[in-house]
Amino acid sequence: MTGLVGSPYGETIMPSPAADQRPANIDDVARLAGVSAPTVSRVLTGAAKVSADKTRRVEQAIVALGYRPNASARALVNGRSRVIAVLAGDTSHYGYAETIRGVEVSARASGYLVSITVIDSTEAESVHAAVDLALQQPVAGVVVLKFDPEGVAALAAVPASLATVAISGEIATGVPQAVIDEMTGSYALTAHLLELGHSTVHHVRVPPSGKEDGRTTGWRNALIDAGVPVPEITDSSWEPLSGRAVGRELAADPTVTAVFCGNDEIAMGVIRGLADEGLRVPDDVSVAGFDDHPISELFSPSITTARQDFAGLGSRAFGQLQQLMAGGETPRLTTDQAVVVLRESVGAPGAARGARGGAARG
Amino acid sequence: MTGLVGSPYGETIMPSPAADQRPANIDDVARLAGVSAPTVSRVLTGAAKVSADKTRRVEQAIVALGYRPNASARALVNGRSRVIAVLAGDTSHYGYAETIRGVEVSARASGYLVSITVIDSTEAESVHAAVDLALQQPVAGVVVLKFDPEGVAALAAVPASLATVAISGEIATGVPQAVIDEMTGSYALTAHLLELGHSTVHHVRVPPSGKEDGRTTGWRNALIDAGVPVPEITDSSWEPLSGRAVGRELAADPTVTAVFCGNDEIAMGVIRGLADEGLRVPDDVSVAGFDDHPISELFSPSITTARQDFAGLGSRAFGQLQQLMAGGETPRLTTDQAVVVLRESVGAPGAARGARGGAARG
DNA sequence: TTGAAAGCGCTAACAG
DNA sequence: CTGTTAGCGCTTTCAA
Numbered sequence: 190m191t192g193l194v195g196s197p198y199g200e201t202i203m204p205s206p207a208a209d210q211r212p213a214n215i216d217d218v219a220r221l222a223g224v225s226a227p228t229v230s231r232v233l234t235g236a237a238k239v240s241a242d243k244t245r246r247v248e249q250a251i252v253a254l255g256y257r258p259n260a261s262a263r264a265l266v267n268g269r270s271r272v273i274a275v276l277a278g279d280t281s282h283y284g285y286a287e288t289i290r291g292v293e294v295s296a297r298a299s300g301y302l303v304s305i306t307v308i309d310s311t312e313a314e315s316v317h318a319a320v321d322l323a324l325q326q327p328v329a330g331v332v333v334l335k336f337d338p339e340g341v342a343a344l345a346a347v348p349a350s351l352a353t354v355a356i357s358g359e360i361a362t363g364v365p366q367a368v369i370d371e372m373t374g375s376y377a378l379t380a381h382l383l384e385l386g387h388s389t390v391h392h393v394r395v396p397p398s399g400k401e402d403g404r405t406t407g408w409r410n411a412l413i414d415a416g417v418p419v420p421e422i423t424d425s426s427w428e429p430l431s432g433r434a435v436g437r438e439l440a441a442d443p444t445v446t447a448v449f450c451g452n453d454e455i456a457m458g459v460i461r462g463l464a465d466e467g468l469r470v471p472d473d474v475s476v477a478g479f480d481d482h483p484i485s486e487l488f489s490p491s492i493t494t495a496r497q498d499f500a501g502l503g504s505r506a507f508g509q510l511q512q513l514m515a516g517g518e519t520p521r522l523t524t525d526q527a528v529v530v531l532r533e534s535v536g537a538p539g540a541a542r543g544a545r546g547g548a549a550r551g
Numbered sequence: 552m553t554g555l556v557g558s559p560y561g562e563t564i565m566p567s568p569a570a571d572q573r574p575a576n577i578d579d580v581a582r583l584a585g586v587s588a589p590t591v592s593r594v595l596t597g598a599a600k601v602s603a604d605k606t607r608r609v610e611q612a613i614v615a616l617g618y619r620p621n622a623s624a625r626a627l628v629n630g631r632s633r634v635i636a637v638l639a640g641d642t643s644h645y646g647y648a649e650t651i652r653g654v655e656v657s658a659r660a661s662g663y664l665v666s667i668t669v670i671d672s673t674e675a676e677s678v679h680a681a682v683d684l685a686l687q688q689p690v691a692g693v694v695v696l697k698f699d700p701e702g703v704a705a706l707a708a709v710p711a712s713l714a715t716v717a718i719s720g721e722i723a724t725g726v727p728q729a730v731i732d733e734m735t736g737s738y739a740l741t742a743h744l745l746e747l748g749h750s751t752v753h754h755v756r757v758p759p760s761g762k763e764d765g766r767t768t769g770w771r772n773a774l775i776d777a778g779v780p781v782p783e784i785t786d787s788s789w790e791p792l793s794g795r796a797v798g799r800e801l802a803a804d805p806t807v808t809a810v811f812c813g814n815d816e817i818a819m820g821v822i823r824g825l826a827d828e829g830l831r832v833p834d835d836v837s838v839a840g841f842d843d844h845p846i847s848e849l850f851s852p853s854i855t856t857a858r859q860d861f862a863g864l865g866s867r868a869f870g871q872l873q874q875l876m877a878g879g880e881t882p883r884l885t886t887d888q889a890v891v892v893l894r895e896s897v898g899a900p901g902a903a904r905g906a907r908g909g910a911a912r913g
Numbered sequence: 914t915t916g917a918a919a920g921c922g923c924t925a926a927c928a929g
Numbered sequence: 930c931t932g933t934t935a936g937c938g939c940t941t942t943c944a945a
Contacts, residue, residue: 204684212712214938225916230940239914255710260687261623261632262938265921270623272666272688280655281648290643293669302684304634307655323662324632348617408747429849454846461849464877484816487823489851496682576922587932592924600930624922627937 191549213254219308222250233258233324236450260302270327273510275305275348276320278339282427283454283482284499285334288356291503294331299511301329320346330510332356332503337398352513353358359399365519367506374495374527375407378477380415381529385537387475388449389417393410393425393435393459395451404479407450420444429454436462446474446538453478453485453492460490471536479529490533497527575616584612595620614663622664632689635872637667638682638709640701644789645816646845646861647696650718652692653865661873663691670701682708690870694718695864699760714875716868721761727881729868733841736857736889740839741811742777743891747899749809749837751779755787755797755821757813766841770811782806791816798824801836808836808900815840815847815854822852822896833898843892852895859889 190421219226224243231237232247251255264270273296292305298507306323308316320343324331331351333344335358345351345363354362360366382390392408405422412419423438423465425431439445441461441492450456456478460470470476470490478485505523512519564746569788581588586605593599594609599607612618626632635658641647655665668685670678682705688692692715695706695718706726709715715726744752754770765783774781785800787793794817801807802825812818818840822832832838840847843858867885874881 204845209917212710215940216938227917227940228915231915234940236940240914251931252626257683257687259627259689261626261689262921263940265923265938266619266625267941268921275661281645286643286648290669293642293667297668297681297684300684302666302668302688304664305651306659306664307652307656309656319659320617322659322662325619326624326664327621354904379868429845433849457846457849461851464851466695484819486844487795487819489811489826492736546940567930578922588922589924589933590931596924598924602930605931621922624937625924627922628924630937824937889920 194199194362201311212254212259214259215256217254218247218250218256221254221492222246237405248290254279264327268327269514270329271301272326272328273301273303273325273507274326274328274331275303275342276308276323276331276343277305277333277334278308278337278343279427280305280307284497285336285451287499288334288503291505292507293503294500296505299507301507304328308343311338311342313342316342316346317361319343324348324351329512330354332506332510334381335359335398352510355512356506357398360520360522365509365513365521367502367509367523369502369525369527371495371497371527372407372410374497374529375404375449375479376411377407377494377529378479378495379408379411381531382447382449382475382477382535383411383417385447385475385535387538389420389444390447390449391420391423391439391445393423393432393439393448393450393455395425395427399542401501402423402451403440404451415511425451425455425458427452427454429458432458433462433465434461436464437466439463440466440468447535448485450476450478453480453482453494455482455536456494457482458489458491460488466475470534472539475535475538477535479527486532488534493530493532493535495527495529498525501522501525573620575618576603576621577618579616580609580612580618583616596627596848601690609730618775618799631876632691633663634688635663635665635869636685636688636690637665637696638670638685638692638693638702638705639650639667639696639748640670640699642667642669642706645808646747646814646842646859647698648870649861650696650865652864653867654869655865656862657869660874661869663869664691670705673700673704675704678704678708681705686710686713688774692716692876694868698759703760714872716872716875718868719760722884723758724883726881727871727875729864729871729885731859731864731887731889733765733857733859734769734772734891736859736891737786737811737841738773738840739891740855740857741770741773744809744837744839744897745773745777745779747809747837747897749783749900751806751813752809753782753785754815755785755794755801755812756808757787757789757817762908764812764813764908766811785818787813787820791820794818794820795824795827797821799827801825802828802830809897810836810838812838812840813909815844815856818854818856818896819846819850820846822850822854833886835902837897837900839897841889843849848894855892855897857889857891860887862888868897 211501215226219229231239294435296303331353334340335355355366380389381466425435436459478492478494481494485492509519575590577588581591593601628857640869658665695717697717718729743754787797796822822838840854840856843856849855871881
């Protein structure tokens, strides 16, 4: 400390060991650039003009120090953050994961970071704990995947004061919503099956988010409009395997010649369950799905379905959220069509199935 | 403004419209509870004893105001946050999504929020932009999915000063790592195929994260140990459809009787591509995959594979990260086995295939 | 165009 | 056990 010039560790030359432990802050940059902290801030945010000379010096200092502005401090001072919280009941199933990816990609392109929180159950305490964790981090906006009851519960737990957009689910008046019109697609799919000559179409339903999903409504409407009987609905879980059990059940009922499933994974399960009982698709039974899962095209038989653009859905939702955050007008609802994709799993009813119960098999 | 008592909007009765616009802060709580802000803080963090009476009053005030502590302010003052950044090259494919879910569930259980950032390319500028966005938010730790080159690039862009855990990828000395031993599983799978009587096993490789993935190494080692020829590797992308193209190619080569694919989705594609050319699995060609995708069990034929516990992998990685963040000792490497699951897509070589090239088909 | 001062919400130190 | 004081890193007045 007493001017030990020539000491191997002379203070003037050795950088303090602590120097690169602690991340550089705005003062470090200002000091190195020979300007004030607000000037660094101005260069960073573009909030005000800064002379070309100082701008350059600041930029060099930033690079030299590897400086990265502290988002917490920013959020603290100006009240808004660059984080979008995504709340979802599940995150690893295809539709969910794709939708979230759509949100993330759009958000990142606009400089927003995405936090994701899984809502495990619909039980109030657990929902609140999860939502609280997500919202302790100051967020610029919230996207809720309302594909299921967990999503509905999550939305209810989000304070109304936050910019929020819901994805999918029943059309409601609460917050702006981005949806895909499932009804038209499922109506068309069901009508197609009927046109092929099936006397009715059975329905395997995945857990609905509200009273009833558009897929179920579209299916029922098509049946009613055609004046054919509406069979009782069979429920499945989200697990493909539950579809297999349903397929086996359905195989026992000789009146079943066409089945419309809530999603493609369930359709694959149903097809396999039918096969377990010796029935072929589409020769004995036609099976349609929904979503256009990446494997549907590959499955044997490939799955007739209605494609949903999940990534587009997520990106659309972020677009609405962005307008909301900017304080501008936002459409209450944006929609997209699910487009029917005809493949191998659907065909005209075969003679075999009608004649079953006797010796028709084999 | 001049004491308009009786006015329909008398200031004294109407709560200020701004009052519930701004979220309650710690001072609001302190005021309502009749204590100081630090006391509220003490109740919240448990940093020091607070009298039962005041504790109760504080808790009531918190509920009454719907108060939620501001994580930015907390992060700012004590230098550490409760956010874990997850960096991944993809987020919607099965293995990725499951792994991330594993991280999220464990993290949430410990009170950490997960941010997720997709790394779109290996190009330095794009990687840096994405990583910077994620790390501007002060983070307690980072988890990098090193399943692919994007993940490797992301890891390289993370400052060494941050608590970081890598998932999968080549065993390296840089940061603690959570992996699944792919080599043993792929060795066993390949050996099984050989034992069934196949003269060799072809390999379809998904894009490796580094020089070579354990799946490829295990396959080659099994072949070498058995003293059989090592066929040239066929590359595919991550898309199931690319597997289909590969399947068609492979069908043209009569020496191919067994194929080991980098993952189950590619295996499904290969099976379909083989079928396109009139070949049956496993009668003509045996096909094995890797991962145990949820659909593998349902596919026709169901896929022989090696199961990876992705969710467990993610949760294990978070466990290591947590120790790292606590400043304690962390195992440099944790491992789990991929367990072989025997199903329908693999069998003994059929006579048909060997005799092909002539009139053996149909 | 630039700097000085103030303050966002919270907690660590320090009295008391 | 509890309150007062100070300061985390940044941006936003306000003067100059």
